[in-house]
Amino acid sequence: MKLVSIIISLSIIFISSIASARDAARDLRRMVGYTIISSQTVDSIIEGKFGAKLLKLSDGSVFKVDLLLDPLSFTDVIVFAKAPSKELIAQYKGKLPEYMMYSYKLLIDNEIYDANPN
Structure with missing residues (x-):
């Protein structure tokens, strides 16, 4: 159970970092x-x-x-x-x-x- 919660937490962090990188790239294109x-x-x-x-x-x-x-x-x-x-x-x-x-x-x-x- 603890391993499952760690995997879910890492997945959420990974997905949010990808979304953040996309936002940064979009902002940089405007610059x-x-x-x-x-x-x-x-x-x-x-x-x-x-x-x-x-x-x-x-x-x-x-x-x-x-x-x-x-x-x-x-x-x-x-x-x-x-x-x-x-x-x-x-x-x-x-x-x-x-x-x-x-x-x-x-x-x-x-x-x-x-x-x-x-």
């Missing part, structure tokens, strides 16, 4: 072209309109993110950025600051979120 630009912690959270939240990070930067749950203060945040295409830069040169043309993603509590600088 092609992005570069880690910063590693910070959450300093404070400001409630925005329509469920969006403004995350102020330890370096003073602020990002608008659609979060379901609030991360705790001092939660690690990895900031990723993807440079805009040359065509986009040429189209909006002088109309938008270049940092607003970048695409940003934040890794918070092992979840990746789209973000906009604020």
Whole structure:
């Protein structure tokens, strides 16, 4: 009986690790072209309109993110950025600051979120 429970436990662990690896691969596919630009912690959270939240990070930067749950203060945040295409830069040169043309993603509590600088 004890051997059966050990085998069942190991099977559950094995199956969950395979599912976790698939989720990680799916998330990584969405990150092609992005570069880690910063590693910070959450300093404070400001409630925005329509469920969006403004995350102020330890370096003073602020990002608008659609979060379901609030991360705790001092939660690690990895900031990723993807440079805009040359065509986009040429189209909006002088109309938008270049940092607003970048695409940003934040890794918070092992979840990746789209973000906009604020």
